[in-house]
Amino acid sequence: MIDDQGQQLGIMQPFEAMRIARERNLDLVEISPTAQPPVCRIMDFGKFLYQKEKQDREAKKHQKTIVVKEVKFRINVDDHDYETKKNHVLRFLDEGDKVKATIFFRGREMTRQGLGRQLLERLIKDVGDKGIVEFRPRQEGNTLHLILAPAKQEAPRKPKPAPPAQQPAPAAQAQPQTPPPPATPGTPQP
Numbered sequence: 213m214i215d216d217q218g219q220q221l222g223i224m225q226p227f228e229a230m231r232i233a234r235e236r237n238l239d240l241v242e243i244s245p246t247a248q249p250p251v252c253r254i255m256d257f258g259k260f261l262y263q264k265e266k267q268d269r270e271a272k273k274h275q276k277t278i279v280v281k282e283v284k285f286r287i288n289v290d291d292h293d294y295e296t297k298k299n300h301v302l303r304f305l306d307e308g309d310k311v312k313a314t315i316f317f318r319g320r321e322m323t324r325q326g327l328g329r330q331l332l333e334r335l336i337k338d339v340g341d342k343g344i345v346e347f348r349p350r351q352e353g354n355t356l357h358l359i360l361a362p363a364k365q366e367a368p369r370k371p372k373p374a375p376p377a378q379q380p381a382p383a384a385q386a387q388p389q390t391p392p393p394p395a396t397p398g399t400p401q402p
Contacts, residue, residue, distance in 0.1 A: 216236060229252055238254050238255060239254070239256065279309045280312050283301055283304075286315065287315060301360065305343045305363070309362070314357045315332065315355065317356070325356065328349075335358070341363055344364075345359075346360060
């Protein structure tokens with residue numbers, strides 16, 4: 213038995229532990245039921261649940277949800293359309309999202325699956341090191357798809373501050389000061 217201050221009260225009967233918890237207006241919570249004897253603690257269970265929920269929310273704030281964006285191609289895609297869709301893929305990867313490139317075969321296009329694989333291999337080559345191939349082109353029914361993940365980026369390093377450069381002294385300070393010549397009577401002073 214552990215009280216609300218964290219002090220051990222020793223081994224006692226359950227009804228006696230309940231009596232102590234009620235006197236303090238707290239709850240008796242079984243912490244470790246498998247221990248011999250079971251370990252119980254006196255605490256405010258509502259406050260405990262609130263603290264746990266608060267910790268879970270904080271942990272969830274720092275998680276990044278992975279979004280999979282899909283870009284659909286056709287085997288007879290024109291070069292300009294291919295470039296546009298490739299640029300979409302690169303933009304999605306730069307934003308940190310995964311990309312699923314899909315080619316859907318209709319009817320007689322099923323006999324031209326080699327063209328679809330060539331198109332996806334061309335996309336892999338064009339993406340280069342901006343993306344990592346998570347799943348190679350895979351055929352599932354009448355669709356061929358590939359999944360690209362963003363490349364791991366190193367954390368940007370902070371530049372080290374340069375030591376202060378020695379500034380050249382201004383012309384007035386660089387020349388040694390010479391005392392003005394003694395004034396002679398009748399000569400105007402500057």
